Amino acid sequence: MLNQILETKKTECKTLVMPEETKNISRKSLKEALIHSNRPLGIIAEIKKASPSKGLFKENLEPDEVARDYAQAGADAISVLTDQVYFQGSNTNLIKAKQAVDIPVLRKDFIIDKRQIEESRLIGADAILLIASALSAKKLHEFYLEAYNLGLEALVEVHDANELSSVLNEFKPEIIGINNRNLKTFETTLETTAQLLPMIPKELVIVSESGVKTAEDIDLLISHQVTGALVGEALMTAPTPKEGLAHLFRERVK
Numbered sequence: 248m249l250n251q252i253l254e255t256k257k258t259e260c261k262t263l264v265m266p267e268e269t270k271n272i273s274r275k276s277l278k279e280a281l282i283h284s285n286r287p288l289g290i291i292a293e294i295k296k297a298s299p300s301k302g303l304f305k306e307n308l309e310p311d312e313v314a315r316d317y318a319q320a321g322a323d324a325i326s327v328l329t330d331q332v333y334f335q336g337s338n339t340n341l342i343k344a345k346q347a348v349d350i351p352v353l354r355k356d357f358i359i360d361k362r363q364i365e366e367s368r369l370i371g372a373d374a375i376l377l378i379a380s381a382l383s384a385k386k387l388h389e390f391y392l393e394a395y396n397l398g399l400e401a402l403v404e405v406h407d408a409n410e411l412s413s414v415l416n417e418f419k420p421e422i423i424g425i426n427n428r429n430l431k432t433f434e435t436t437l438e439t440t441a442q443l444l445p446m447i448p449k450e451l452v453i454v455s456e457s458g459v460k461t462a463e464d465i466d467l468l469i470s471h472q473v474t475g476a477l478v479g480e481a482l483m484t485a486p487t488p489k490e491g492l493a494h495l496f497r498e499r500v501k
């Protein structure tokens with residue numbers, strides 16, 4: 248699946264046209280937002296209309312409304328899928344989400360070409376996702392530096408011990424994402440986070456991604472002292488973002 252997505256991206260990148268710069272953007276730090284969360288675990292709430300494994304989550308998605316709801320519900324940051332073909336996202340969704348809130352916005356896409364980093368800056372992203380399964384460690388490092396040069400941060404995503412050690416041999420990213428989803432079977436298990444955690448230097452910000460669905464999952468991640476969690480499906484399918492987030496932290500909905 249990932250290979251197919253990357254092939255599509257390659258084709259898309261051939262005709263990539265730089266968007267106009269979204270004006271009046273004030274960049275926010277994802278790292279700081281996660282570290283200074285009001286909850287024991289920072290939350291990146293994801294705007295994801297559909298996914299290749301689960302199909303459609305929401306028929307009519309208003310990214311600005313969802314972003315505002317997430318922020319009001321106490322999310323520390325927002326992730327917006329911008330890939331169109333597989334996730335039904337768009338750059339416009341990110342622009343709208345960013346303009347609606349003051350918390351940092353992460354661009355979720357498959358970045359394989361340096362120009363996509365500049366594109367991310369132009370549409371107003373605060374941070375980008377860099378996927379270890381999609382890039383060599385060398386390229387990851389190069390793209391990581393490019394992002395920070397442009398004033399963006401990067402969440403460097405790994406999903407197994409091999410990827411993690413090859414990344415850490417090359418450089419120490421400030422923010423590491425552990426993706427709990429097996430890219431072949433699409434199954435998720437928080438065991439992935441538990442297993443990779445001890446390999447990561449303590450000073451790095453660690454985000455557990457995918458398959459975080461219940462208050463028990465959140466408890467487990469808190470007990471492992473990860474900095475944050477990236478939650479998509481559980482919030483997209485909750486009656487409201489507020490209820491979804493409250494449920495994860497066993498809070499009463501006000």
Ligand SMILES: O=P(O)(O)OC[C@@H](O)[C@@H](O)c1c[nH]c2ccccc12
Binds near residue numbers: 293435477478479
């Ligand atoms: O919906 P979930 O299981 O809560 O997962 C969210 C997020 O981690 C997932 O969307 C994701 C993680 N890494 C990605 C890379 C590309 C696209 C999507 C993703």
